[in-house]
Amino acid sequence: MLAKRIIPCLDVDNGRVKKGVNFINLVDVGDPVAIAAEYERQGADELVFLDITTTNERRATMADVVEKVSQQVFMPLTVGGGIHSVAAMEKLLQAGADKIAINSAAVANPTLIRQGAAKFGSQAIVVAIDVSFDPASQQYRVFTHGGQQATALSAIDWAQRVVQLGAGELLVTSMDKDGTKSGFDLHLYQQLGQAVDVPIIASGGAGTITDFTQLYQQTNVTGALAASIFHFKELTINNVKQALANKGVPVRL
Amino acid sequence: MIAVIDYGVGNVFNVLKACRYVGADVQLTADPASIQKADGIILPGVGAFRSAMDRLNQQQLVPLIKDTVKRGTPFLGICLGMQMLFASSTEFGVTPGLGLIPGQVIRLPQQADLQVPQVGWNQNRLQQDDSIFRDIDGCYTYFVHSYYAECPAKYVVASVDYGVQVPAIVQRGNVYGMQFHPEKSGKVGLNLLKAFMKEVQAHDLASN
Numbered sequence: 047m048l049a050k051r052i053i054p055c056l057d058v059d060n061g062r063v064k065k066g067v068n069f070i071n072l073v074d075v076g077d078p079v080a081i082a083a084e085y086e087r088q089g090a091d092e093l094v095f096l097d098i099t100t101t102n103e104r105r106a107t108m109a110d111v112v113e114k115v116s117q118q119v120f121m122p123l124t125v126g127g128g129i130h131s132v133a134a135m136e137k138l139l140q141a142g143a144d145k146i147a148i149n150s151a152a153v154a155n156p157t158l159i160r161q162g163a164a165k166f167g168s169q170a171i172v173v174a175i176d177v178s179f180d181p182a183s184q185q186y187r188v189f190t191h192g193g194q195q196a197t198a199l200s201a202i203d204w205a206q207r208v209v210q211l212g213a214g215e216l217l218v219t220s221m222d223k224d225g226t227k228s229g230f231d232l233h234l235y236q237q238l239g240q241a242v243d244v245p246i247i248a249s250g251g252a253g254t255i256t257d258f259t260q261l262y263q264q265t266n267v268t269g270a271l272a273a274s275i276f277h278f279k280e281l282t283i284n285n286v287k288q289a290l291a292n293k294g295v296p297v298r299l
Numbered sequence: 300m301i302a303v304i305d306y307g308v309g310n311v312f313n314v315l316k317a318c319r320y321v322g323a324d325v326q327l328t329a330d331p332a333s334i335q336k337a338d339g340i341i342l343p344g345v346g347a348f349r350s351a352m353d354r355l356n357q358q359q360l361v362p363l364i365k366d367t368v369k370r371g372t373p374f375l376g377i378c379l380g381m382q383m384l385f386a387s388s389t390e391f392g393v394t395p396g397l398g399l400i401p402g403q404v405i406r407l408p409q410q411a412d413l414q415v416p417q418v419g420w421n422q423n424r425l426q427q428d429d430s431i432f433r434d435i436d437g438c439y440t441y442f443v444h445s446y447y448a449e450c451p452a453k454y455v456v457a458s459v460d461y462g463v464q465v466p467a468i469v470q471r472g473n474v475y476g477m478q479f480h481p482e483k484s485g486k487v488g489l490n491l492l493k494a495f496m497k498e499v500q501a502h503d504l505a506s507n
Binding site (some may be wrong): 047048049050051086091115116118120121122137140141142144166167168169170214215243244245266268269296298 | 310312313316317320345347348368412413414415416417418419420421422424441442443459460461481484485486488489
Protein backbone atom coordinates (compact mmCIF):
# COMPACT_ATOMS: atom_id res chain seq x y z
CA MET A 47 0.00 0.00 0.00
CA LEU A 48 1.06 3.53 -0.72
CA ALA A 49 2.37 5.21 2.43
CA LYS A 50 1.04 8.55 3.64
CA ARG A 51 3.84 11.09 3.50
CA ILE A 52 5.29 13.35 6.18
CA ILE A 53 7.10 16.31 4.65
CA PRO A 54 9.19 18.90 6.50
CA CYS A 55 9.47 22.32 4.89
CA LEU A 56 12.62 24.42 5.10
CA ASP A 57 12.71 28.18 4.51
CA VAL A 58 15.94 29.08 2.79
CA ASP A 59 17.29 32.64 2.85
CA ASN A 60 20.41 33.26 0.79
CA GLY A 61 21.42 29.63 0.90
CA ARG A 62 20.90 29.22 4.64
CA VAL A 63 18.00 27.62 6.47
CA LYS A 64 16.10 30.34 8.29
CA LYS A 65 14.70 29.97 11.84
CA GLY A 66 17.51 28.15 13.63
CA VAL A 67 16.55 24.55 13.49
CA ASN A 68 16.85 23.06 16.93
CA PHE A 69 18.67 19.80 16.42
CA ILE A 70 21.27 19.44 19.14
CA ASN A 71 23.41 17.11 17.04
CA LEU A 72 23.85 19.70 14.30
CA VAL A 73 26.95 21.82 14.50
CA ASP A 74 25.77 24.28 11.87
CA VAL A 75 22.07 24.97 12.40
CA GLY A 76 21.66 26.79 9.10
CA ASP A 77 23.30 24.28 6.77
CA PRO A 78 20.68 22.90 4.35
CA VAL A 79 22.67 19.74 3.64
CA ALA A 80 23.09 18.83 7.31
CA ILE A 81 19.44 19.53 8.05
CA ALA A 82 18.24 17.54 5.04
CA ALA A 83 20.43 14.60 6.08
CA GLU A 84 19.06 14.76 9.62
CA TYR A 85 15.49 14.73 8.32
CA GLU A 86 16.32 11.78 6.10
CA ARG A 87 17.61 9.97 9.18
CA GLN A 88 14.39 10.78 11.05
CA GLY A 89 12.30 9.28 8.27
CA ALA A 90 11.07 12.27 6.25
CA ASP A 91 9.44 11.09 3.03
CA GLU A 92 10.22 14.21 1.02
CA LEU A 93 11.62 17.66 1.58
CA VAL A 94 10.29 21.02 0.47
CA PHE A 95 12.66 23.97 0.18
CA LEU A 96 11.04 27.36 0.05
CA ASP A 97 13.30 30.15 -1.17
CA ILE A 98 12.52 33.29 0.81
CA THR A 99 15.55 35.24 -0.46
CA THR A 100 14.58 38.73 -1.55
CA THR A 101 17.77 39.70 -3.37
CA ASN A 102 18.06 38.98 -7.07
CA GLU A 103 20.76 36.33 -6.79
CA ARG A 104 18.10 34.00 -5.44
CA ARG A 105 18.05 31.55 -8.31
CA ALA A 106 21.78 30.91 -8.44
CA THR A 107 21.93 30.41 -4.67
CA MET A 108 18.98 28.05 -4.58
CA ALA A 109 20.35 25.95 -7.44
CA ASP A 110 23.56 25.63 -5.48
CA VAL A 111 21.67 24.49 -2.36
CA VAL A 112 19.73 21.92 -4.37
CA GLU A 113 22.88 20.68 -6.07
CA LYS A 114 24.61 20.11 -2.73
CA VAL A 115 21.63 18.51 -1.00
CA SER A 116 20.95 16.13 -3.90
CA GLN A 117 24.50 14.82 -3.78
CA GLN A 118 24.00 13.60 -0.21
CA VAL A 119 20.30 13.09 0.36
CA PHE A 120 18.36 10.66 -1.79
CA MET A 121 14.68 11.47 -1.47
CA PRO A 122 12.31 13.64 -3.48
CA LEU A 123 13.10 17.34 -3.29
CA THR A 124 10.60 20.07 -4.09
CA VAL A 125 11.72 23.66 -4.56
CA GLY A 126 9.49 26.71 -4.52
CA GLY A 127 9.65 30.45 -4.10
CA GLY A 128 10.05 33.10 -6.79
CA ILE A 129 10.02 30.77 -9.78
CA HIS A 130 8.44 32.63 -12.70
CA SER A 131 9.69 30.93 -15.85
CA VAL A 132 10.31 27.58 -17.51
CA ALA A 133 14.00 28.50 -17.66
CA ALA A 134 14.11 28.94 -13.88
CA MET A 135 12.35 25.60 -13.43
CA GLU A 136 14.84 23.90 -15.71
CA LYS A 137 17.80 25.29 -13.83
CA LEU A 138 16.52 23.93 -10.51
CA LEU A 139 15.53 20.56 -11.96
CA GLN A 140 18.97 20.20 -13.50
CA ALA A 141 20.52 21.06 -10.15
CA GLY A 142 18.69 18.07 -8.66
CA ALA A 143 15.16 19.16 -7.75
CA ASP A 144 12.45 16.60 -8.55
CA LYS A 145 9.51 18.97 -8.38
CA ILE A 146 8.97 22.68 -8.74
CA ALA A 147 6.33 24.43 -6.68
CA ILE A 148 4.75 27.58 -8.11
CA ASN A 149 2.23 29.77 -6.35
CA SER A 150 1.78 33.48 -7.17
CA ALA A 151 3.45 32.99 -10.55
CA ALA A 152 0.81 30.40 -11.47
CA VAL A 153 -2.01 32.80 -10.60
CA ALA A 154 -0.38 35.62 -12.57
CA ASN A 155 0.39 33.38 -15.53
CA PRO A 156 -1.52 30.08 -15.55
CA THR A 157 0.13 29.05 -18.83
CA LEU A 158 3.31 28.55 -16.85
CA ILE A 159 1.72 25.40 -15.41
CA ARG A 160 0.98 24.03 -18.86
CA GLN A 161 4.43 24.96 -20.19
CA GLY A 162 6.17 23.37 -17.22
CA ALA A 163 4.11 20.19 -17.39
CA ALA A 164 4.63 19.88 -21.15
CA LYS A 165 8.37 20.24 -20.82
CA PHE A 166 9.10 18.34 -17.60
CA GLY A 167 5.99 16.21 -17.05
CA SER A 168 3.11 16.79 -14.65
CA GLN A 169 4.95 14.89 -11.92
CA ALA A 170 7.45 17.77 -11.74
CA ILE A 171 4.88 20.55 -11.34
CA VAL A 172 3.39 21.23 -7.92
CA VAL A 173 0.99 24.11 -7.62
CA ALA A 174 1.05 25.65 -4.16
CA ILE A 175 -2.17 27.35 -3.11
CA ASP A 176 -2.61 29.59 -0.07
CA VAL A 177 -6.23 29.77 1.00
CA SER A 178 -8.38 31.44 3.60
CA PHE A 179 -12.07 30.94 4.30
CA ASP A 180 -14.22 33.91 3.40
CA PRO A 181 -17.27 33.92 5.72
CA ALA A 182 -19.17 36.38 3.51
CA SER A 183 -19.19 34.15 0.44
CA GLN A 184 -18.85 30.92 2.46
CA GLN A 185 -15.98 29.95 0.15
CA TYR A 186 -12.29 29.26 0.42
CA ARG A 187 -10.44 32.04 -1.37
CA VAL A 188 -6.97 32.02 -2.98
CA PHE A 189 -4.31 34.43 -1.76
CA THR A 190 -0.95 35.22 -3.36
CA HIS A 191 2.35 36.85 -2.46
CA GLY A 192 2.81 34.94 0.75
CA GLY A 193 -0.79 35.51 1.77
CA GLN A 194 -0.60 39.28 1.33
CA GLN A 195 -2.89 39.64 -1.67
CA ALA A 196 -6.44 38.41 -1.95
CA THR A 197 -7.65 37.21 -5.33
CA ALA A 198 -11.14 36.66 -6.67
CA LEU A 199 -10.42 32.97 -7.17
CA SER A 200 -12.26 30.28 -5.27
CA ALA A 201 -9.78 27.67 -4.01
CA ILE A 202 -11.84 24.75 -5.31
CA ASP A 203 -12.23 26.28 -8.80
CA TRP A 204 -8.56 27.20 -8.93
CA ALA A 205 -7.50 23.69 -7.84
CA GLN A 206 -9.57 22.15 -10.63
CA ARG A 207 -8.20 24.63 -13.16
CA VAL A 208 -4.53 24.00 -12.29
CA VAL A 209 -5.05 20.24 -12.53
CA GLN A 210 -6.55 20.70 -15.99
CA LEU A 211 -3.51 22.78 -16.91
CA GLY A 212 -1.21 19.94 -15.88
CA ALA A 213 -0.35 20.28 -12.19
CA GLY A 214 0.68 16.87 -10.88
CA GLU A 215 0.24 17.64 -7.23
CA LEU A 216 -1.23 20.37 -5.01
CA LEU A 217 0.35 21.82 -1.89
CA VAL A 218 -2.48 23.58 -0.12
CA THR A 219 -1.86 25.80 2.88
CA SER A 220 -4.66 26.96 5.12
CA MET A 221 -3.73 30.50 6.14
CA ASP A 222 -6.44 30.37 8.80
CA LYS A 223 -4.69 27.44 10.46
CA ASP A 224 -1.06 28.26 9.69
CA GLY A 225 0.89 28.94 12.87
CA THR A 226 -2.08 28.17 15.16
CA LYS A 227 -1.12 24.57 15.98
CA SER A 228 -4.85 23.88 16.23
CA GLY A 229 -5.00 21.10 13.66
CA PHE A 230 -5.32 20.91 9.88
CA ASP A 231 -8.32 22.44 8.13
CA LEU A 232 -10.12 19.13 7.61
CA HIS A 233 -13.14 20.70 5.92
CA LEU A 234 -10.91 22.30 3.29
CA TYR A 235 -9.14 19.05 2.42
CA GLN A 236 -12.39 17.09 2.34
CA GLN A 237 -13.76 19.55 -0.22
CA LEU A 238 -10.56 19.56 -2.26
CA GLY A 239 -10.29 15.78 -2.18
CA GLN A 240 -13.74 15.57 -3.77
CA ALA A 241 -12.89 18.17 -6.39
CA VAL A 242 -9.58 16.91 -7.80
CA ASP A 243 -7.92 13.53 -8.19
CA VAL A 244 -4.24 14.46 -8.01
CA PRO A 245 -2.30 13.97 -4.76
CA ILE A 246 -2.83 16.75 -2.21
CA ILE A 247 -0.35 17.82 0.45
CA ALA A 248 -1.95 19.52 3.44
CA SER A 249 -0.16 22.34 5.20
CA GLY A 250 -0.93 24.63 8.11
CA GLY A 251 -2.06 23.93 11.64
CA ALA A 252 -0.07 20.87 12.69
CA GLY A 253 0.51 20.99 16.44
CA THR A 254 0.01 17.53 17.86
CA ILE A 255 0.19 13.93 16.77
CA THR A 256 -3.61 13.78 16.84
CA ASP A 257 -3.72 16.47 14.14
CA PHE A 258 -1.91 14.13 11.76
CA THR A 259 -4.04 11.09 12.59
CA GLN A 260 -7.24 13.12 12.13
CA LEU A 261 -6.01 14.47 8.82
CA TYR A 262 -5.33 11.01 7.45
CA GLN A 263 -8.45 9.41 8.94
CA GLN A 264 -10.87 12.10 7.82
CA THR A 265 -9.51 13.23 4.43
CA ASN A 266 -7.86 11.54 1.46
CA VAL A 267 -4.78 13.76 1.30
CA THR A 268 -1.57 11.80 0.76
CA GLY A 269 0.94 14.15 2.34
CA ALA A 270 1.21 16.42 5.36
CA LEU A 271 3.67 19.28 5.49
CA ALA A 272 4.95 20.96 8.62
CA ALA A 273 7.81 23.21 9.55
CA SER A 274 8.32 24.57 13.05
CA ILE A 275 7.00 21.60 15.04
CA PHE A 276 9.68 19.45 13.42
CA HIS A 277 12.40 22.09 13.41
CA PHE A 278 11.98 22.71 17.12
CA LYS A 279 11.60 19.04 17.90
CA GLU A 280 8.17 19.49 19.46
CA LEU A 281 7.43 16.33 17.51
CA THR A 282 9.76 14.04 15.67
CA ILE A 283 8.77 12.59 12.33
CA ASN A 284 9.30 9.15 13.75
CA ASN A 285 6.88 9.76 16.64
CA VAL A 286 4.23 10.97 14.23
CA LYS A 287 4.71 7.97 11.98
CA GLN A 288 4.61 5.49 14.86
CA ALA A 289 1.34 6.99 16.04
CA LEU A 290 -0.10 6.84 12.53
CA ALA A 291 0.95 3.22 12.17
CA ASN A 292 -0.75 2.39 15.48
CA LYS A 293 -3.97 3.85 14.08
CA GLY A 294 -3.66 1.73 10.97
CA VAL A 295 -2.53 4.53 8.64
CA PRO A 296 0.07 3.15 6.20
CA VAL A 297 3.42 4.89 6.70
CA ARG A 298 7.01 4.11 5.81
CA LEU A 299 8.83 3.24 9.02
CA MET B 300 32.36 1.61 -16.32
CA ILE B 301 28.58 1.81 -16.29
CA ALA B 302 27.12 3.81 -19.16
CA VAL B 303 24.05 5.87 -18.34
CA ILE B 304 22.39 6.42 -21.68
CA ASP B 305 22.01 10.10 -22.51
CA TYR B 306 19.14 10.53 -24.92
CA GLY B 307 17.91 13.91 -23.85
CA VAL B 308 14.90 13.02 -21.74
CA GLY B 309 14.17 13.66 -18.11
CA ASN B 310 16.46 14.41 -15.26
CA VAL B 311 19.32 11.93 -15.27
CA PHE B 312 21.62 13.82 -12.94
CA ASN B 313 20.13 12.35 -9.79
CA VAL B 314 20.74 8.82 -11.10
CA LEU B 315 24.39 9.74 -11.68
CA LYS B 316 24.69 11.28 -8.22
CA ALA B 317 23.27 8.21 -6.49
CA CYS B 318 25.50 5.84 -8.47
CA ARG B 319 28.56 7.92 -7.67
CA TYR B 320 27.55 8.06 -4.01
CA VAL B 321 27.73 4.27 -3.81
CA GLY B 322 31.06 4.28 -5.60
CA ALA B 323 30.03 3.31 -9.13
CA ASP B 324 32.08 4.48 -12.08
CA VAL B 325 29.29 5.95 -14.20
CA GLN B 326 29.37 8.00 -17.34
CA LEU B 327 26.50 9.83 -19.02
CA THR B 328 26.90 9.09 -22.70
CA ALA B 329 25.22 8.70 -26.07
CA ASP B 330 28.44 7.60 -27.76
CA PRO B 331 27.94 4.18 -29.40
CA ALA B 332 31.55 3.09 -28.75
CA SER B 333 31.32 3.92 -25.02
CA ILE B 334 27.97 2.16 -24.67
CA GLN B 335 29.27 -0.86 -26.57
CA LYS B 336 32.26 -1.34 -24.32
CA ALA B 337 30.51 -0.48 -21.03
CA ASP B 338 30.46 -3.17 -18.31
CA GLY B 339 26.90 -2.26 -17.44
CA ILE B 340 24.20 -0.02 -18.84
CA ILE B 341 21.51 2.09 -17.18
CA LEU B 342 18.58 3.43 -19.18
CA PRO B 343 16.99 6.23 -17.14
CA GLY B 344 13.84 8.07 -18.13
CA VAL B 345 11.06 10.36 -17.05
CA GLY B 346 8.29 11.55 -19.31
CA ALA B 347 6.30 10.07 -22.15
CA PHE B 348 6.91 6.63 -23.64
CA ARG B 349 6.51 7.57 -27.28
CA SER B 350 8.81 10.60 -27.31
CA ALA B 351 11.44 8.65 -25.35
CA MET B 352 11.33 5.77 -27.87
CA ASP B 353 11.44 8.31 -30.72
CA ARG B 354 14.61 9.76 -29.27
CA LEU B 355 16.25 6.36 -28.85
CA ASN B 356 15.37 5.60 -32.47
CA GLN B 357 16.58 8.98 -33.75
CA GLN B 358 19.93 8.44 -32.05
CA GLN B 359 20.03 4.93 -33.48
CA LEU B 360 20.52 3.49 -30.03
CA VAL B 361 17.97 0.68 -30.29
CA PRO B 362 20.09 -1.85 -32.25
CA LEU B 363 23.04 -0.99 -30.02
CA ILE B 364 21.03 -1.64 -26.84
CA LYS B 365 19.74 -4.94 -28.19
CA ASP B 366 23.23 -6.00 -29.17
CA THR B 367 24.78 -5.28 -25.76
CA VAL B 368 21.92 -7.11 -24.04
CA LYS B 369 22.48 -10.11 -26.30
CA ARG B 370 26.15 -10.13 -25.34
CA GLY B 371 25.12 -10.41 -21.68
CA THR B 372 25.93 -6.91 -20.44
CA PRO B 373 23.90 -6.21 -17.26
CA PHE B 374 21.22 -3.70 -18.21
CA LEU B 375 19.01 -1.70 -15.83
CA GLY B 376 16.01 0.37 -16.89
CA ILE B 377 14.69 2.88 -14.37
CA CYS B 378 11.08 4.18 -14.30
CA LEU B 379 10.23 5.02 -17.93
CA GLY B 380 13.47 3.22 -18.83
CA MET B 381 11.97 0.10 -17.22
CA GLN B 382 8.71 0.48 -19.14
CA MET B 383 10.64 0.76 -22.40
CA LEU B 384 12.05 -2.75 -21.85
CA PHE B 385 8.64 -4.19 -22.72
CA ALA B 386 7.10 -4.99 -26.09
CA SER B 387 4.77 -2.00 -26.22
CA SER B 388 2.90 0.72 -24.37
CA THR B 389 -0.62 2.06 -24.73
CA GLU B 390 0.41 5.61 -23.78
CA PHE B 391 -0.89 7.87 -26.63
CA GLY B 392 -1.78 4.94 -28.88
CA VAL B 393 0.21 1.72 -29.05
CA THR B 394 3.96 2.37 -29.31
CA PRO B 395 6.48 -0.44 -29.66
CA GLY B 396 9.15 -0.63 -26.97
CA LEU B 397 12.52 -2.37 -26.91
CA GLY B 398 10.88 -5.79 -26.64
CA LEU B 399 13.47 -7.17 -24.23
CA ILE B 400 10.82 -8.51 -21.84
CA PRO B 401 7.40 -9.83 -22.97
CA GLY B 402 4.55 -7.67 -21.73
CA GLN B 403 2.66 -4.46 -22.29
CA VAL B 404 2.70 -1.14 -20.48
CA ILE B 405 -0.83 0.02 -19.66
CA ARG B 406 -2.45 2.81 -17.67
CA LEU B 407 -3.11 2.36 -13.95
CA PRO B 408 -6.87 1.83 -13.55
CA GLN B 409 -9.02 4.62 -12.06
CA GLN B 410 -10.00 3.51 -8.57
CA ALA B 411 -11.70 5.21 -5.65
CA ASP B 412 -9.20 7.05 -3.44
CA LEU B 413 -6.21 5.89 -5.51
CA GLN B 414 -4.92 8.77 -7.58
CA VAL B 415 -3.21 8.39 -10.93
CA PRO B 416 -0.25 9.00 -11.07
CA GLN B 417 0.85 6.92 -8.13
CA VAL B 418 3.11 9.32 -6.24
CA GLY B 419 4.91 8.24 -3.12
CA TRP B 420 6.47 5.39 -1.18
CA ASN B 421 5.01 1.94 -1.59
CA GLN B 422 5.96 -1.31 0.12
CA ASN B 423 7.59 -4.05 -1.96
CA ARG B 424 6.81 -7.75 -1.77
CA LEU B 425 9.53 -10.03 -3.07
CA GLN B 426 8.31 -12.58 -5.61
CA GLN B 427 11.62 -14.30 -6.36
CA ASP B 428 13.83 -15.27 -3.43
CA ASP B 429 17.01 -15.78 -5.42
CA SER B 430 17.13 -12.29 -6.93
CA ILE B 431 20.15 -10.01 -6.52
CA PHE B 432 17.55 -7.50 -5.26
CA ARG B 433 16.00 -9.82 -2.63
CA ASP B 434 16.76 -7.36 0.21
CA ILE B 435 13.89 -5.23 -1.07
CA ASP B 436 11.29 -7.45 0.59
CA GLY B 437 9.12 -5.35 2.91
CA CYS B 438 10.97 -2.13 2.03
CA TYR B 439 9.42 1.06 0.69
CA THR B 440 10.62 2.71 -2.52
CA TYR B 441 9.54 5.94 -4.21
CA PHE B 442 7.20 5.74 -7.20
CA VAL B 443 5.97 8.35 -9.67
CA HIS B 444 4.08 6.84 -12.59
CA SER B 445 0.74 6.62 -14.40
CA TYR B 446 1.45 3.45 -16.41
CA TYR B 447 2.60 0.03 -15.30
CA ALA B 448 3.88 -3.18 -16.87
CA GLU B 449 1.48 -6.06 -17.32
CA CYS B 450 3.72 -9.09 -17.81
CA PRO B 451 4.03 -12.81 -17.00
CA ALA B 452 4.70 -13.50 -13.29
CA LYS B 453 8.01 -15.19 -14.03
CA TYR B 454 9.55 -11.81 -14.88
CA VAL B 455 8.32 -10.09 -11.69
CA VAL B 456 10.99 -9.95 -8.97
CA ALA B 457 9.05 -7.64 -6.62
CA SER B 458 5.68 -5.95 -6.71
CA VAL B 459 3.63 -3.35 -4.86
CA ASP B 460 -0.10 -3.11 -4.22
CA TYR B 461 -1.84 -0.14 -5.82
CA GLY B 462 -5.27 -1.64 -6.22
CA VAL B 463 -3.62 -3.78 -8.89
CA GLN B 464 -0.32 -5.60 -8.39
CA VAL B 465 2.27 -3.29 -9.91
CA PRO B 466 5.58 -4.90 -10.93
CA ALA B 467 8.24 -2.88 -9.06
CA ILE B 468 11.30 -4.88 -10.17
CA VAL B 469 11.36 -7.07 -13.26
CA GLN B 470 14.08 -9.27 -14.68
CA ARG B 471 14.71 -11.40 -17.70
CA GLY B 472 18.26 -12.77 -17.75
CA ASN B 473 20.68 -9.85 -17.67
CA VAL B 474 17.91 -7.28 -18.20
CA TYR B 475 16.55 -5.62 -15.04
CA GLY B 476 13.95 -2.92 -14.58
CA MET B 477 12.79 -0.80 -11.64
CA GLN B 478 9.49 1.03 -11.85
CA PHE B 479 10.38 3.16 -8.81
CA HIS B 480 13.27 5.60 -8.52
CA PRO B 481 16.15 3.92 -6.64
CA GLU B 482 17.98 7.25 -6.73
CA LYS B 483 15.14 8.77 -4.69
CA SER B 484 14.51 5.84 -2.34
CA GLY B 485 17.00 6.58 0.43
CA LYS B 486 19.24 3.83 1.75
CA VAL B 487 17.05 1.10 0.27
CA GLY B 488 17.49 2.54 -3.21
CA LEU B 489 21.22 3.07 -2.79
CA ASN B 490 21.60 -0.58 -1.73
CA LEU B 491 19.71 -1.72 -4.82
CA LEU B 492 22.05 0.32 -7.02
CA LYS B 493 24.97 -1.24 -5.15
CA ALA B 494 23.57 -4.71 -5.87
CA PHE B 495 23.37 -3.86 -9.57
CA MET B 496 26.93 -2.53 -9.44
CA LYS B 497 28.09 -5.84 -7.90
CA GLU B 498 26.36 -7.73 -10.67
CA VAL B 499 28.17 -5.57 -13.22
CA GLN B 500 31.52 -6.29 -11.55
CA ALA B 501 30.81 -10.02 -11.38
CA HIS B 502 29.88 -10.09 -15.05
CA ASP B 503 32.98 -8.08 -15.92
CA LEU B 504 35.25 -10.55 -14.08
CA ALA B 505 33.52 -13.55 -15.63
CA SER B 506 33.84 -12.20 -19.17
CA ASN B 507 37.52 -11.20 -18.96
